[in-house]
Amino acid sequence: EGGKGQGIHSLRFRKGKNSGKTLSLHSYEIRPHLTITGNRKNLHGLDLNRNFPDYFRQNTLPSQPEKDAVIRWLEMYPFVLSAGLHGGAVVANYPFDNTLEDVTGRLKEPSLTPDNDVFVHLATVYSETHPTMHQGIQCQAGMPRFENGITNGAAWYPMTGGMQDYNYVWHGCMELTLELSCCKYPPPGELPDFWEENRNAMLVFMSQAQRGVRGLVMDSLTREAIPDAQLRIDNRAIGFNTSKRGEFWRILLPGNYTLQVFKEGYENQSLSFVVYTPMSNFQLSATWLTVNMTPTFSGVSEPSVLAHLLAKDAPVTPTVGAVKQAPISPQIMPNEAWIGSLLMESLAKLQRARSCTLAAVGRQLFQLSVLYMAVLHPLVELVPFGLFPDNSVLKDEIIYA
Structure with a gap:
């Protein structure tokens, strides 16, 4: 050579x-x-x-x-x-x-x-x-x-x-x-x-x-790249995968296409896009797509992200049971600063959760907001919250409602 x-x-x-x-x-x-x-x-x-x-x-x-x-x-x-x-x-x-x-x-x-x-x-x-x-x-x-x-x-x-x-x-x-x-x-x-x-x-x-299409496949909650997601262009049976950095590329000629994206633990995604005609073979530009995958939150019945946080971090005495209108003394009441930090930490952990139903996530966010309000209200209700994957009740947990 x-x-x-x-x-x-x-x-x-x-x-x-x-x-x-x-x-x-x-x-x-x-x-x-x-x-x-x-x-x-x-x-x-x-x-x-x-x-x-x-x-x-x-x-x-x-x-x-x-x-x-x-x-x-x-x-x-x-x-x-x-x-x-x-x-x-x-x-x-x-x-x-x-x-x-x-x-x-x-x-x-x-x-x-x-x-x-x-x-x-x-x-x-x-x-x-x-x-x-x-x-x-x-x-x-x-x-x-x-x-x-x-x-x-x-x-x-x-x-x-x-x-x-x-x-x-x-x-x-x-x-x-x-x-x-x-x-x-x-x-x-x-x-x-x-x-x-x-x-x-x-x-x-x-x-x-x-030429064609390129982009990233990401977790819609954590914004982390998703490796090894499966992709396929409609009417083209041979698929391809994302890289370890969540990247993908596919050479396509000008036209209208639909991209199907699959990954275990996520909802399937379908995106329509257009590949435009280039001006020359040295002025090629691929269509860029960002694919946001939504976790399916399946696998565990009523998880207890919040309850785990409370059991681990709350400056209170955890209790299991159901006591309506139970008085609680100001000495063991969570303070506002702790509640605020818990709220931020819990939101981050909820984003990373993979075993929640969407309804459970919504309930936990609601309960977090109620917990924040508990600083202003001395009456709380102590209730058992959530199940382990083996259906045993979580121990030593408290939820304000």
């Missing part, structure tokens, strides 16, 4: 500039080879691009350490867009690479993803920016001629265990396989020329990561 511009690694130093136009990317990763030898197969003689979990059928090949390392890498970094660079043809290949049908041969029926419009766009962007790929040139007699320089993987030849399908289905990362040379293994001296042929196409392809 030496010579002209030092090849693909020169993007590190030229990131952000292309013919006077800005290409803004948060980050990118370059992995030259999956094997330490740089060959198609590893030292065990297995093709790593047949070793990944497969969407259509079980992969029975022995799991390889190089593939496992790549999976860990993908789990660490939630990539939006990726490409595998191959040789042996000149074409942009898009998913699916496999199919439910056991077929062999070339140019059979395509196996299309729910995001086929996006994948065709990504492949076309690369092909049309490349000097010759879009011409669909036949590399040699007997080889297929690819219309517009793009092809569906399964329509070309089905394969099990490819990284392209795995990235898309398991990690929500849209990947193409870019075949860049009729020669499977071109001489090293020709690599600078291949780089010059593909540089602009690669930059335009990378910029597509900025």
